[in-house]
Amino acid sequence: MLEPVETANGSHEGWARMEALWSTALPALRQHMGERNFAAWIEPITCRMVDGELRLEVPSRFFQSWVTRHFLPTIHDTLSSLAGAPCTVRVVVAAEGNGVPRPAPDAPAPEPTVPARPARVANIGRLIPSYTFESFVVGPSNDVAFRTAQAVSEAPGVRYNPMFLHGGVGLGKTHLINAIGHEILRRRARARVAVLSSESFMNTLIAALRKDQMNAFREKFRQVDALILDDVQFLAGKERTQEEFFHTFNALHEAQKQIVLTSDKAPADIRGLEQRLRSRFEGGLMAEIHPPTREMRAAILRAKSRAQQVELSDQVLELFVQRGGNSVRELEGALNRALALALVRGTGVTTEVALAALGPYARVRSVSVETVQEMVSDRFGVTIADLVSHRREREVSYPRQIAMYLSRTVAEASFPTIAEKFGGRDHTTVMYAVKTIETRRARDLGVDQLLSGFEGALRDR
Numbered sequence: 001m002l003e004p005v006e007t008a009n010g011s012h013e014g015w016a017r018m019e020a021l022w023s024t025a026l027p028a029l030r031q032h033m034g035e036r037n038f039a040a041w042i043e044p045i046t047c048r049m050v051d052g053e054l055r056l057e058v059p060s061r062f063f064q065s066w067v068t069r070h071f072l073p074t075i076h077d078t079l080s081s082l083a084g085a086p087c088t089v090r091v092v093v094a095a096e097g098n099g100v101p102r103p104a105p106d107a108p109a110p111e112p113t114v115p116a117r118p119a120r121v122a123n124i125g126r127l128i129p130s131y132t133f134e135s136f137v138v139g140p141s142n143d144v145a146f147r148t149a150q151a152v153s154e155a156p157g158v159r160y161n162p163m164f165l166h167g168g169v170g171l172g173k174t175h176l177i178n179a180i181g182h183e184i185l186r187r188r189a190r191a192r193v194a195v196l197s198s199e200s201f202m203n204t205l206i207a208a209l210r211k212d213q214m215n216a217f218r219e220k221f222r223q224v225d226a227l228i229l230d231d232v233q234f235l236a237g238k239e240r241t242q243e244e245f246f247h248t249f250n251a252l253h254e255a256q257k258q259i260v261l262t263s264d265k266a267p268a269d270i271r272g273l274e275q276r277l278r279s280r281f282e283g284g285l286m287a288e289i290h291p292p293t294r295e296m297r298a299a300i301l302r303a304k305s306r307a308q309q310v311e312l313s314d315q316v317l318e319l320f321v322q323r324g325g326n327s328v329r330e331l332e333g334a335l336n337r338a339l340a341l342a343l344v345r346g347t348g349v350t351t352e353v354a355l356a357a358l359g360p361y362a363r364v365r366s367v368s369v370e371t372v373q374e375m376v377s378d379r380f381g382v383t384i385a386d387l388v389s390h391r392r393e394r395e396v397s398y399p400r401q402i403a404m405y406l407s408r409t410v411a412e413a414s415f416p417t418i419a420e421k422f423g424g425r426d427h428t429t430v431m432y433a434v435k436t437i438e439t440r441r442a443r444d445l446g447v448d449q450l451l452s453g454f455e456g457a458l459r460d461r
């Protein structure tokens, strides 16, 4: 059984973080049981911590017996291995109030909990409360997207219509579009905002078709002031949905209502997307979001840990920045695992806890200067002989500086060693090269990405 750990904020915070174990376990469970089972049986579960046990709340008795029979052992093992101690896990039916502590018979009824601020509610779909502009860390990889999103929420439908936001998984697209929704509603409480995934758009459409309620469907979507649709790459190949969406799009666009779309790819790269939709998508403002730079990764980690009243040491922060993965989602996952681990082990987030939480990312492999040289020479198409030569042309001096930088930061070789392995130069030359690349990296997103690519490739060999 897990012991509730009293934190500075009282046990409530402690429970909340224990429950974070559950979200931490989700990726592993997904991988283990496959997408279908995961979506059907795991996603609908809510996890609560009650009396030192993790209670998995499910919607029905049937669900309860199915999950218990088929998945409980896996769930139990996954949670226990994350916690570093055996966990007590029970599957309960939510409707029966099993998970909710009941007041003693003569105790006064608990006050209903009132949120500090009235939650802003979307007309269609649901806004995630924590995904706001304030909680979004801005830097060179996402500032264009951020500023566009702000402009859109200040004057919906006026400029940038549609706004098409694209970029890789876990980089903040869903966060930003929720922020747009919040901000539109903050400025005009009566605005009608729809924010939903393309999948729910399709499901709503299918339900309407089945029930012969297409008029109601059209009316519902065409009277909003802003339609925010997440992950439109999902519509690829879904002809009927694309067709209906096309008409919705046109109706809203003509009425100068704001449309915001996200996708993991640019419109031109979504295969199975009708040409007419593609050209509509491309007709507005396209903003791309890139993986965060090193500095942003550090800032994000600091912000997320402070939000949980945890201050990370520089050493731990550096570990996460270096090895926590490239997307914000991966970083957050690693951090949450560390926080949960620290809690169940009753320690702070020590280097050891961080390494355990980083799991496979943290495998420390030694990288040699020679490996760095090989990889850099390959990538830039210069020979190793040139790399270690004293030639000063930019085609060789730039790759050389990059290779020196990586020899220092990834291979962790000393300045004199690097100097020697690069044709016996003075070690101050190496120091200068490392400094130069460091400065460029901080300023230039392209350089940062190039280096992140090398770092990933060197560590994953």
Ligand code: ADP
Pocket (backbone or CB within 6 Å): 131, 135, 136, 137, 138, 142, 167, 168, 169, 170, 171, 172, 173, 174, 175, 176, 300, 328, 329, 332
């Ligand atoms: P996407 O939709 O692009 O796959 P999400 O918006 O779901 O990514 O982001 C993944 C997680 O990372 C979310 O928890 C989100 O809050 C967080 N996140 C992403 N970018 C940032 C950022 N710049 N600042 C703070 N949190 C971020």
Ligand code: MG
Pocket (backbone or CB within 6 Å): 173, 174, 175, 230, 231
């Ligand atoms: Mg998303």
